[in-house]
Amino acid sequence: MLTSILLLFAASSLAPLAHRALGKRAGVCLAAVPALLFAHFVGQLGSVTAGRASAESWDWVAGLGIRLAFHLDGLSLLFALLVTGIGALVLVYGAGYLEGDPRLPRFSAAMLFFMAAMLGLVLADDAIALFVFWELTSVSSYLLIGFDHEQEKARKSALQALFVTGAGGLAMLAGLLLLGEAAGTLQLSALGAEAARIQGHSLHLPALLLILLGAFTKSAQFPFHFWLPGAMAAPSPVSAYLHSATMVKAGIYLLARLNPALGGTDAWHYLVILAGATTLVTGAVLAYGQTDLKRLLAFTTVSALGTLTLLVGISTEHSARAAMAFLLVHALYKAALFLGVGAIDHEAGTRDVRELGGLARAMPLTAFAVCASALSMAGLPPLFGYVAKEFFHEAKQEVPRAAAWVSTASFFGSALVAAAAGLVAWRPFFGRRRSQLSAHEAPPALWLGPVLLALLGVALGLFPGSLAVPLIQPAASAMRGEPTVVELAPWLGLSPALVQSLLMLAAGAVLYAVHDRALAALAPLRGLAKLGPDRGYQALMAGLVALARAQTRALQNGVLGVYLLVTIGSAVALAGYALFSRVALAAPAGGGVRLGEAAVALAMVVGAIAVIRARTTLIGVAALGVVGYGVAVIFLLFGGPDLALTQFAIETLSVLLFVLVLRRLPPMRQLSPPSEHLRDGFVAVAGGLFVTALVLAATATPHATPLRDWFAANSLAAANGRNVVNVILVDFRAFDTLGEITVLAVAALGVAALLRLRPEDRKESL
């Protein structure tokens, strides 16, 4: 399985070269890669149907228990077939759609990259591996949605999709880690066995909420549905791929994958069913209100994703088979519809239903594909959409507690989608032919995919038992975590579900008939659409930028004093917190203070205060010198004659240097206002107190002396020196001293260079 994924990644990186070398045939050659993988996965059908899942695994981050693991069961296989099969068709289509476009190599590369990520996502058996592929799909979908990167709208839509799904992805990562904590394993296929342990764990609810957030953002569930129609800024083949079989289905996949571990609880039922039902209705209503075919399809996709979420949320035997059947049929008809609408747009130059009509004669093959798919979407027999719809009607009776509500809501949703299907199927192809007289059938590359997909939908509807069961049964079993028998017949008999289907179609027909009038009547309400969650997203983004600006203005203001204030303040506050929360302070015992020592200390304190209060540079330098000599005396008093000597010498040099260099500076001015003095004074006093406490705490701990003892024992014996400090500097740590000398030499070079640098005023000497 890793080989399949790597193969797609390799094809992606070679795509630009292939286009250069093979020219027009490159699209088909590249499509051969996913087509071969499709054949490979078809070959796996037998063993997976027989219940034998295959697995691969490598150590990845062994220390954290993360493995690069893959697992092929019915659910993964169904997705893998959709990803590779539709992927191959879309690549062929894309090569025709973008023929002659210099951006075609980029399209193929991004498409194959996305395909590889998506395949990895559905095959991954490790939560972290799944997350990595999940993020890869987000990143590559950003490239695909923003394909027309010279259009501002495309860039904005791509960024919006990336933000929404990326934020959800992060939430999902946190959720998966919590789930792993609760289950004791990150292996997805092992989670189902730990269901009882997970659902009894205190982390269960937070994990569930975070994972649902990830799934809902990715699968465009209300209120995150707004990014999906925006993503229609992408070219048609991209939309067909992302919104039928892949990207948006990732959230559904995650829910189905985790259903054995998380499903069946009250929280799961309430949250997932509520989100699904709301999205189903919202998407259907918004779809009905569109006149642009592509946006209309986008909103029916939202509605279909709501249906799938609803079905996964019910998590019964009926709902599992309904979910998998609907997943399959939706991928087929939605891909065909997006591709077909792309062909219409390509040939007729518009996607607006009000401007289209009578294209059936000019574009018979496209018309067949779109009509067959749209009827499947509406749920008409004998198409496979009808079978899925029957299942759906059965499953929604099993919604715990709110069956009537959900049933009613989904009835209206389905009726609206059926009306929308009518718009897609009828309006462009039948009736009076409008302005686009020059339109003719699209080239084979553009009708091949839709026609194949539509034929598949018809075939599955006619022979569901032999064609659909091998796909759906293992997938439903994997989703439920237990063997599930799926029996499919094209005709389920005169059941209540059939009656409901008929009623729903009738309602859809009525809604279709009044579409124009309904739109006209609802036109005043269009302003309401602007109040949707998209507005919330815009406000959030604007707020984020404003916040970034405000904090930059506050922190990065170019004033050195403020930088230092923030740095010192944070350091003192954080280190002080760490110190005072761990260490109890006590005055060190014994020692006593002699009069001379106290006098030196007093002189240093007075000196320090004098430096602060100094009005002229000279006084400041002199006071600093007092402190320096005080330090030297302290060294002398407490057993550091070498330090004292050095300090005396250096301090004398320092004072001289100060006086020489700074004597011509103006008196030290009071530049900051009193309020800043107070503020800085507060921070400085806090810093001083912290250091005092630090010294007390550090000296209160036992004195570790191995180094001292070693040097004391070896100074004379190993280095022939009696002055231990000197021996350390020139012998044991001689390289440190070499470094020190180097620093001095560099400083001297720097001083010399600066003194040679005379920007102006050559007369003035230092």
Place this chain on the structure above:
Amino acid sequence: MTALLAVVIGILYGAGLYLVMRRSIVKLVLGLGLLTHAANLLIFTMGRVSRDGAPIVPPGAAELTAPYSDPVPQALVLTAIVISFGVQAFLLVLVKLAHRATGTDDLDALRSTDQ
């Protein structure tokens, strides 16, 4: 004595921190000087102050016998004193030239490189 030194070091740090936050460039330099002294004293004190005498092996003895003060922090401080002098010298010349080039000692007036 350690307690008294702790207080002195705290006061030196406080004064130094206060001065480096001032707008006058001369005060910044003086503040860094105070911080240098304070840091050296801090390291010295970490070796525990004692009046027991310098870490020098007396004539005739083969090795140092207790009591003596800790030579390790002393070696560190000795290095620090010398390096801080080098840095201070460089800083002083830099400040002087900056003042001559810009004509101001106000750090807030030095925000742009093109003055």
